[in-house]
Amino acid sequence: MKVLLIGDGARENSLAFSIAKSGRYQLYAFSSYVNPGIKENVDKTNGKYFVGDILSKDEVKRVISQVSPDFGVIGPEDPLFNGAADAFREEGIPVVGPSSKASTIEKSKVWMRNLMWKYNIPGRLRYRAFNNLADAAKFVEEYGGSIAIKPSEQVGGKGVKVVADIQAYLSQEKRRAASRSVDEIGRLVKDEVKIIIEEKVDGPEYTLHVLTDGRSFLPLPLAQDYKHAYQDGIGPETGGMGSISGPGYTLPFIDEDEYKATFEIVKQTAEAIKKETGDEYVGFISGQMMLTELWGPTVIEFYSRLGDPEASAIVPRITSDFGEILELAATGKLNKAKLEVDPRPSIVRAIAPLGYPLNRDLAKGKEISLDLPKMKEIGCQAFFGAISLYGGKLITTGSRALELVAIDDTYEGAVKKLDLCTSLVSSNTKLIYRTDIGRTIEEQVEKAEIVRYSYKDRIKRGVLGASMDWSPNGGLW
Ligand SMILES: Nc1ncnc2c1ncn2[C@@H]1O[C@H](COP(=O)(O)OP(=O)(O)O)[C@@H](O)[C@H]1O
Ligand SMILES: [Mg+2]
Missing domain, CATH: 3.30.1490.20 (ATP-grasp fold, A domain)
Structure with missing residues (x-):
């Protein structure tokens, strides 16, 4: 079977890896540049790599007609906003990815908040x-x-x-x-x-990604991403400098009930999107959450796709056939999917060239080399992001170049592996990365306990979600 994957970053590299690993598929990819990690998986399965404007619905259609895939998978949000999933469906090809209309849940924060209030979805601000x-x-x-x-x-x-x-x-x-x-x-x-x-609310943040074919909902293990550029959460916001996932399906600072409540919020939202747009929601819908004193699980925003770098922490932990799960989601048979997950935690450490994120020109055109066999020996996986092959060399394109992933019995163990693997990456520029990812678990457990105590007290008093300042009568709202 042929799969056409749209996108070019480390998230798509992780998807390409699991599609190729399945052994059932020929992988075709359409990216805006040649990502060496995606290319490796395309070559391994005797597929073909297309390069062009992934934001153009017409170009997506052109590639679809050249490949005639059995199904498609769309990684990033911008092609979704521009109708990449609609392009597949108009050609009668099943695809993992919501319609342009349904992806408004991510595109418009106002639309999202309106929807949550209209349908009384818990965790709304x-x-x-x-x-x-x-x-x-x-x-x-x-x-x-x-x-x-x-x-x-x-x-x-x-x-x-x-x-x-x-x-x-x-x-x-x-x-x-x-x-x-x-x-x-x-x-x-x-x-x-x-x-x-x-x-404004406060508390530990986490993300729940849910895969759906419109009828069945498959929640993945939670992940947490680290947005700030530098150590200890300082510096400008980035697309994400790393992430953690596990152990098991939750995180050490989110309990089973909170996981279930979060799943319920995401599910209700997908159902509300269908009522509102008429489009069945097919693809990933992900709640970027905060555990708050106000509501317990609270929605900060939704993604209409897998998060990046969250995907790189989750996908390598999946031990069942994730390629097949994607196929089942695209074709409306997700109820048959079997998700099995390595119980051990994982950490992702993103590596970016100096200049990211504020001076992308400085971060562009730098050479990076890495010792992949040695990394494998240590137990790290490398997904390629903003890096392209030119004349056999790996050249940065201005954003996060690599995402290194390690799974271990403990977070400490995964940090150790990542430290070793990071030293196997070299460059003609300074590299930016965070070594604190996965090392703040205890602080977050403490923070969550305080928040948990407060929102449970609100439940007891029957005032969950209620606010003095923001009430229609008492405040400015
Ligand atoms: N209402 C809020 N209260 C407190 N912090 C918030 C709130 N909304 C967003 N944030 C913080 O800002 C970050 C970015 O906001 P978000 O809505 O996710 O926008 P985007 O990711 O599109 O920049 C969040 O991860 C969170 O840390
Ligand atoms: Mg966000």
């Missing part, structure tokens, strides 16, 4: 949407509580947002600075609604 930047700025200056300011839709790939503590003790000056950032964010948004301001 209060928010205000603004078409007019001046009104949003005025609100920010006048409001006394803590808020998160976000663009109403995904802009330029990565979200831009400010999470501001506009507490009463903050100076007028700081409030004005926050209201100025409304302007900066809003200018990037093409949608009529420009800005969404949410109540």
Whole structure:
């Protein structure tokens, strides 16, 4: 059977790896550049590699007609927004990936919040949407509580947002600075609604990815990603500098009940999307969650796909045939899927060239080499991200170049493996990576315990999700 995979990063490398590993499929890929990790799996299965504009629905259709795949798999969000999954379905080919309409759950944060309130889905935050930047700025200056300011839709790939503590003790000056950032964010948004301001919450974050064919729902093990560029969570936000998953299906700081409640939220959301758009949701729908005092499991945003670098932590832990599971999801037979997972935890460490994420030009065109056989001996897997083959050399394209993954009995053990494997990567530029990933488990367990105590108390008092500041009568909402 032929599979056509769309996308070019480390997440797609992990998918390519599991599709090839299945032994049932010939892998064809369509990327915007030649990713050496995807290419290896395409070659292994005697498939073919296509390079072009994956954001163009017409080009996706052209590749579909050349390959005639049995099913498709779409990795990143931008092709989904632009109708890549619709391109497959219009040609009568099953695909893992929601329609452009259904992927609005990720594209528009305002649409997402409206949907959650309309369908009374738990874990929803209060928010205000603004078409007019001046009104949003005025609100920010006048409001006394803590808020998160976000663009109403995904802009330029990565979200831009400010999470501001506009507490009463903050100076007028700081409030004005926050209201100025409304302007900066809003200018990037093409949608009529420009800005969404949410109540700010706090707690450990985690992601639940759920695969669905529209009828059956298959939840994957939880993962947590690390957004900030530098050690200990400082520096600018990135696409993710690493992630952790396991042991088992939860994380040490999320309990079984919270996992189930989160699954319920994601499932209800997929069902609400169908009611709202008429489109059956087929593909991954992922809740990026925070465990909060307000609600327990709380939605920060949804992905309409697997997260990256979360995928690289989860996919290598799957011991059953994940390629087949993808096929079953595409073809509406997900109820037959058998998911088996290595119980041991995994850690992903992303490696990026100096310059990422703020100065991509500096991060481009650098050479990277790595000793893959030795890494394998130590027990690490390497997925390739923003790196391309030129004349037999691995050259960076400006973003996270590699994701190293290690599975071990303990997080400490996985960190040790990653330290050894990181030393097997060399470059003619300085490499940026975080060695703290997987080493903050205890702190997060403590933080979660405090949050858990509070939200369980709210349940007892019957005030889960209720807020004084943001109530229609008591506050500004
Ligand atoms: N309402 C909120 N309260 C507290 N923190 C938030 C809130 N919304 C977002 N954040 C923080 O900002 C990060 C990015 O926000 P998110 O909505 O995921 O946007 P994007 O990933 O598109 O940039 C989240 O991972 C979370 O840490
Ligand atoms: Mg996010």
